[in-house]
Amino acid sequence: MSEEILKALMQLFALIAKQDGGIGQKxxxxxxxxxxxxxxxxxxxxxxxxxxxSVEQDTIPHKDKEKKLTSVLDSVKVLKLCKQISKTINQRQKLVVLVRLLELINAEYPLTAQRVGIVKTASDIFRVAKEEYESIFTFVTSTEDKEFRSPNHLVMYPLFFLWIPSAELYFVKFSGQMEVFLNGLSMREGTIYLFASGSTLRLPVGLPVYYSDIASRFLSDRSPEKITLEADHLSYRFSDEAKGLNDISFNARQGNLVGIMGSSGTGKTTLMNVLAGMYTPSSGQVRINQIDLHKD
Structure with missing residues (x-):
């Protein structure tokens, strides 16, 4: 993030934290x-x-916290900061910021109307759909399995996942007394992590959980027809008769993560060009949902 955005975020974090009695250690x-x-x-x-x-400026005394509403001045500052942030970052980044704002208000004290109201203002300025905001809010603030009812939630205890369809973003957190590793780094219980493409989760027991596993689980109920890709005995020769591919076969389904490995000059790029329809194979077929890419 740029220096400008980080400064704006610190001020926005401070405006939220100083509501209802001020900042807590958490x-x-x-x-x-x-x-x-x-x-x-x-x-x-x-x-x-x-x-x-920023928190220390005009912090409301703790003893009066339940009687105070967000001041007009604070409301104006919130609007200004949210608009400043919104102009500078893309929609995926706005959604990440929204998750972090909700994490902040959930860190110390019980949720209050003042703090939630500020985050909701940010959500509105960021143009987050109501359904997505509600699924994000529940994911961040809830710990009970039964509360995760949205189709954008997935519970694989002790793991909890959030999918934001509009930006194809995934988040993960875990609950329990165990070590869980995300991309080789230990996770903190209850902390929300971005589950980016290519990520891997490892628990003390069981198989690793891959990004493609989770993406395919969410998409399985949304796609009426699964996309399949088949390479059937593909061979390819260049114009000088040099051999580019020799009898390659494999298949993959929507949501699978497929790796193509090989040293320089072994045909990885040639294979991708044939699969994309840019090169016509000398023999064999490329089929997408049983349709020959090069003939039908």
Whole structure:
């Protein structure tokens, strides 16, 4: 993230945290982890100080927190910051920011109307659909299996997954006393992680969970017809009769993660060009849902 966006986010985080009595230690810890993840330990201190300084300005006394509403001044600041952020980042990044805002308000105190209202304002400015906002909200704030009823949720205890269809984004968290690793790094219980393409989850027992496994689970109920790709005894010769492919066969279904490996010059690019229809094979077929790509 750019310096401009990080500063705006720290101010927005601060406006949320200072509602209902001010900042808690868990919120400070959450912002610190967020900054370390984004920019590293060495650069995080200055932004964390900006966050803490911004919270201290006009913080509502703790004893009056239940009687106070978000001030008009704070509301104006929220609108300005959200619009500033919205102009600078794309929709996928806006959805990630929304998840982080909800994580922040869920970190320390019980959810309150003031804090939720600020996040909802951000969601509206980011043009997040109501159904997606509700599924994100439930995913971040809930811990009970029975609360995950949206088709955008998937529970594979101890793992919980969120799918945001509009941006093809996936998030994951886990619950329980065990070690879970995401791409080789230990996860914190309850913390929400972006589950990016190519990611792998490993638990103490059982097989790894791959990104393609989760994507295909979500998409299985949405796609009326599965896409299949078949390469049937493909061979290809270049114009000088040099052999590019020799009797290649494989098949894959929608949602599968397929790797093509080989040293330089072994035909990986040639194979991709044949599969894409750019090259016509000397023999064999490429079929998509049983339709010959080069003839039908």
């Amino acid at each position: 919120e400070i810890d959450y912002v610190r982890r967020f900054l370390v993840q984004q920019i590293g330990v060495d650069s995080a201190a200055d932004y964390l100080q900006l966050f803490e300084d």
